[in-house]
Amino acid sequence: MNKEIKAVYTIWLREMTKFSRERVSIASSLVTPILWLFVFGGGMGINVRMGVMGTGYSAFIFPGIIGMTLLMTSIRSGISIIWDRDFGFLKEIMVAPISRISIVLGKALGGATTAIIEGLFILLLAFIVGIHLSAIQMILVIPVMFLISLGYNGFGLAFASSIQSSEGFQGIMGFIIMPTFFLSGALWPLTSAPEWLKAISYCNPLTYGVDTMRHIILGEGQFLLQADVLIIVCFALGTLFLTSRMFSIKK
């Protein structure tokens, strides 16, 4: 096996080993999306009649809730590199005879795998909100989930490597996750949103990720599917490139 591929695999394997030991945290990170889906979705669904989408409110927000799950898990695992730095393990990786790109890729792929697994758990709940997914739909969603997760893992890594201390980063994380979720068109169709909200949402990569999944899961979306995909591919590549650059800088 090529040395760098082996390095990527090793770092990925470490993330997976740790993930497999943290069953409680897997379960607990599913609580928030499930609450949004059933409690918020169910409660709002009775009071909201969706003019554009005929599928019901819970079904409408379903792709957005998957997006939220991916976002939370990805940013959290991207940011986990802060712990690696604080608890010293990052040094071990940084002095290994491997390239910086392999480190970033291994870390991001590990985080993305974690996010996809959590996303799949939510996806399996589709039938409860009245969505019947075919095998093809489920298979198609996975690469989309992968791109979104990769992008936000890269974002989390870049963010983590640009801040100095781990203190208060939990707060900052909340500051990123909730606004990104609210401004992604996950909870309402952007077509009928006020102009200012639209403008901000259009700058949010998650908007296009959620829209891609809506295309696949509900069969209808707001933007052109090709444009959606292009944007999330660029986002993933962009954040990974940026992070690799940040990691290569030696003091």
Place this chain on the structure above:
Amino acid sequence: MIAIQTFNLTKQYGSLTAVDSLSLTIKKGTIFGLLGPNGAGKSTLLSMLCTILNPTSGTATVNGFDILSESEKVRQNIGIVFQSISIDDRLTGRENLKFHAMLYDVPDEMITERIGEVLSLLELSDRADDLVRTYSGGMIRRLEMARGLLHHPHILFLDEPTIGLDPQTREHIWSYIRDLTRKKKGNLTVLLTTHYMDEADLLCDEVAIIDKGQIIVRDSPENLKRDLQGEKIRIKMTSPETLSALLSENPRICKVSIESGVLEVRIAHNGKIVQEIFDITREAGIEIEHISIHEPTMHDVFLYYTGKEIRTEEEDNFTSQYRKMRRRR
């Protein structure tokens, strides 16, 4: 037969020069100690040699490879034990070693054997499958050392290897390091930083005292102590003033002082000075209650060259991090 050579190696942080055009050659197969007060530039030097920090100017070779142009080869040839913990405490000891072997591209079929080898060398075999967070500080240090040796490096960097450990564990670790270098017969060079004087004295073949980024002196601990000529004789008696007056004119004695009733004589050249003192006291009819001779220690050497006592930080990195790790449950 050169393991490490630096050429005017310099590192500046703004106006502060941490390492100041330092040139140093270390022979293969030796245990070399870098001794210096805090902030002397020891860790900066080490970071540059293990290619995690770029020098401002100058360069160095490690096992024949340039740290700037061949950094990946340098990394493949070195093992490092950092001052602070660098082990993943959520993995088992064996998993930590396995990941290390994979990162350093140890062939798959050799990994199990190598892990077994380093585990038994550092006496960790029976705890290898426990999570590292259940380990004691000494075990973590040993695991880190095992990890550093796993890919058979030619040079082992140890940054304060025994900091925060109890005396017994420290002596254990010294004997591991000594046995290892002997066993590898010139194929393993150890470069360590320390601010424990006994560590420098008992473990190192050679030491360099560095201060303000420069080497002040470099030699074997034996030579350094001998060259200091700081042997002290302390004599206890009822009236030290009389003897003090008799000895103060002696050309072979550099300093006579009295401290709480004890006469302290500092000798320039040893020879038969003790006999001479005895003769003088007998002639003068002075009765000696007690006499003791103090050879200079590395403490004296250090104090002489740097002008400061080496001070231990209130809490070192290793201990504070170990505490932090313990808190994270």
